Amino acid sequence: MTPLDDPYQDIRDGVRALCAEFPPEYHRKVDTERGYPEAFVDALTRAGWLAALIPEDYGGSGLGLTEASVIMEEINRAGGNSGACHGQMYNMTTLVRHGSEAQKARILPRLASGEIRLQSMGVTEPTTGTDTTQLKTTAVRRGDRWVVNGQKVWISRVQHSDYMILLARTTPITDVAKKSHGLSIFLVDVAEAMASGMQVKPIANMVNHETNELFFDNLEIPEENLIGEEGQGFKYILTGLNAERALIAAECIGDGYWFTDKVTAYVSERQVFGRPIGQNQGVQFPIAEAYIETEAASLMRFRACALYDAGQPCGAEANMAKYLAAKASWEAANACLQFHGGFGFATEYDVERKFRETRLYQVAPISTNLILSYVAEHVLGLPRSF
Numbered sequence: 001m002t003p004l005d006d007p008y009q010d011i012r013d014g015v016r017a018l019c020a021e022f023p024p025e026y027h028r029k030v031d032t033e034r035g036y037p038e039a040f041v042d043a044l045t046r047a048g049w050l051a052a053l054i055p056e057d058y059g060g061s062g063l064g065l066t067e068a069s070v071i072m073e074e075i076n077r078a079g080g081n082s083g084a085c086h087g088q089m090y091n092m093t094t095l096v097r098h099g100s101e102a103q104k105a106r107i108l109p110r111l112a113s114g115e116i117r118l119q120s121m122g123v124t125e126p127t128t129g130t131d132t133t134q135l136k137t138t139a140v141r142r143g144d145r146w147v148v149n150g151q152k153v154w155i156s157r158v159q160h161s162d163y164m165i166l167l168a169r170t171t172p173i174t175d176v177a178k179k180s181h182g183l184s185i186f187l188v189d190v191a192e193a194m195a196s197g198m199q200v201k202p203i204a205n206m207v208n209h210e211t212n213e214l215f216f217d218n219l220e221i222p223e224e225n226l227i228g229e230e231g232q233g234f235k236y237i238l239t240g241l242n243a244e245r246a247l248i249a250a251e252c253i254g255d256g257y258w259f260t261d262k263v264t265a266y267v268s269e270r271q272v273f274g275r276p277i278g279q280n281q282g283v284q285f286p287i288a289e290a291y292i293e294t295e296a297a298s299l300m301r302f303r304a305c306a307l308y309d310a311g312q313p314c315g316a317e318a319n320m321a322k323y324l325a326a327k328a329s330w331e332a333a334n335a336c337l338q339f340h341g342g343f344g345f346a347t348e349y350d351v352e353r354k355f356r357e358t359r360l361y362q363v364a365p366i367s368t369n370l371i372l373s374y375v376a377e378h379v380l381g382l383p384r385s386f
């Protein structure tokens with residue numbers, strides 16, 4: 001898309017200007033130290049970018065998922081990693097769409113001002129993985145509280161978040177008509193939970209992405225922190241998951257452009273056998289292919305976001321956008337690393353860091369296989385395989 005017909009050029013310019021204050025050295029240092037980009041996330045918050053999806057009545061800018069996706073795309077395109085802060089975007093969609101007035105009034109203005117963060121969502125469990133409806137964590141009502149027991153794994157940004165959205169089973173699976181019924185979502189005050197009932201154990205991993213195991217031992221959650229209707233949590237969490245897929249697609253698109261820009265510049269300069277390596281079609285074609293796929297993924301991302309913003313079902317498009325974008329960015333990453341030769345492995349080029357970061361999206365938040373399975377069953381009507 002050229003700048004002339006891009007309706008989001010103002011957003012792009014604004015985010016790019018902010019990102020320019022955080023050069024590659026900044027992100028490289030944070031990655032090397034396995035730190036959290038506090039200054040970067042604070043700057044994004046202060047500039048209002050992380051409050052894009054909060055309605056104006058609650059202090060946000062009342063934009064749609066489309067604009068939010070452009071913000072995430074630009075962060076990654078500038079060499080940053082939205083993974084440090086994207087949780088706030090998709091988690092707040094769950095709260096905005098399904099939270100009570102009291103919850104929204106209590107949380108959203110403080111999120112918009114940056115006083116608190118809602119970066120975490122606890123869904124995945126060690127024994128059930130992608131088979132979410134089989135999750136084992138339970139929440140049982142006791143008086144005016146819910147008592148939570150169980151375990152989660154891979155939960156991101158818990159230590160950089162004030163609140164987390166937690167999915168737990170409130171009715172045993174044997175007592176519900178459909179396995180997706182009987183699950184509920186809760187707003188968890190992280191500091192309170194860590195003081196009584198929730199243990200957080202970090203998981204060191206390949207990317208600088210804070211993830212944790214969580215152990216719940218009679219964690220008490222006040223009843224007013226149940227989001228929406230009891231038993232409908234699976235449906236509500238899908239709101240956040242679809243938003244998450246579209247936003248992560250946008251991040252992969254940003255990565256795709258970052259890799260293709262970076263490698264194009266490099267192969268145009270690098271001389272081997274007396275000519276730029278980019279003059280060889282064996283070098284040009286994989287880069288061109290990744291660029292084409294990034295552009296196509298971007299269109300599917302806009303389609304998914306438009307449906308989401310119109311309040312229409314967007315599960316298929318959000319999944320397909322995420323699939324296409326993760327594939328495009330991974331191919332772009334491979335081409336970028338390959339054609340940097342040995343230099344691609346040097347930390348100072350940032351290629352290896354971005355390569356690790358974008359690889360994650362073949363697996364999380366949903367693996368490519370599970371997307372193919374979703375499309376086969378729900379779009380093409382093929383027989384259910386599990």
Ligand SMILES: Cc1cc2nc3c(=O)[nH]c(=O)nc-3n(C[C@H](O)[C@H](O)[C@H](O)COP(=O)(O)OP(=O)(O)OC[C@H]3O[C@@H](n4cnc5c(N)ncnc54)[C@H](O)[C@@H]3O)c2cc1C
Pocket residue numbers: 120121122123124125128129130131153154155156157205207209211360363364365366367368369370373386
């Ligand atoms: C860095 C990171 C951050 C994360 N952050 C969060 C978070 O904040 N909150 C959260 O809840 N979760 C989070 N996750 C978890 C993530 O969503 C899961 O890892 C992902 O959904 C895959 O689940 P799993 O790891 O249990 O894999 P499994 O479900 O065990 O699947 C493993 C592999 O098997 C294949 N597979 C499984 N079933 C099938 C099938 N039926 N057909 C074909 N292939 C199949 C897939 O290829 C899959 O990649 C994070 C993970 C990582 C690595």
